[in-house]
Amino acid sequence: METSNSRSILSRKVAWLTLLLIAVVALALVLLPVWIIQPFRPQSQRGLELSYAMRRWSPVLTLIAAAAALTLVVWLWRSSRRWWRKALLIIVLVPVLAATWFARQNHFEWLFNPLANAGYAKTSEAGHVADNDIVMAIELNHEAAAYPVRLMAYHHIVQDIVGGTPIVATY
């Protein structure tokens, strides 16, 4: 009887540790790339490759992590009598589920808001641009186009055809 009890306690301990490990790994899978590719910070080729690999695999891996975590939570829930242990299970499960959701977001480009239907004004009618505003300007095949930096700082990317040539303006 005692042996059976101690085995059960050991199993629960192992289950708890596994659950915590799963939570840490799931969070690391989505947070490490964010930390590596943060703006205004130097980046290395190796760091980018690591982020890219994690970004590619995280949707599948976090799904597996979520399924495993959910299984462990259900099992531990049944054997937990104290309310705070059940609460702790939920607290550990939430970040795993959050990581699973986050892995499906294109968070690297949350700040990019491509202008799907870009409209243009004639220079003489461009009242929305102040004289001292900076514009990014190009001229191709005698067609000139300008992209005000204050607009580009929000959209970051605009696709256009200038002088018959498809271009992408980025800021």
Added chain:
Amino acid sequence: MRDEETGSWWQQVTGEAILGPLKGQRLTPVFHDELTFATWKREKPQGRVLRPDEEIARAGKYAPANWEERMATVPVATSFTLDESLEPRTLVVGVTVNGASKAYPFDALVRHSPIIDDVGGIPILTLSMRKFAPAALVAGKMPALQLRQGNWTLDATEEAGQAVNHARHLKETLVKKGWKLGKDLKYFEAKR
């Protein structure tokens, strides 16, 4: 930037795919300039300007009027130690000749232009286009400057109109600085 079609990651500043299926491919760079709207519309009155999205403008999400001042204060991401003699975001004109490089802070260039110097054993002349030809840089109308056997040749034949005026202005400034016309500087101006 990540393209949705292939999942490749593109580096904004170089237009190169740095990761993913298209790694190593590069978009063709297009010559562009960043200048004030006032200068641009003087140069390109027939041009077109990107319009704001009304909804986003109403929501006040576009960058504020002091955007450039704000950007001047953001950190610079480099993997090497910066030379602290200049502020990290100081705008400079960089010149590399024969493996030797020099940088001219833009403000100093505007004040002292033209600057006559030596880079990599080659005499160079650095001009502030703001002072000499505020419009020329955009249009690619900079008067041709060439060094021929130790003498500078200023050739204003490439484009008519404003470029010729700028070339004349430059010639007069250099002569005032002690350049001898015909010896240090050859000046050509041809009508089209």
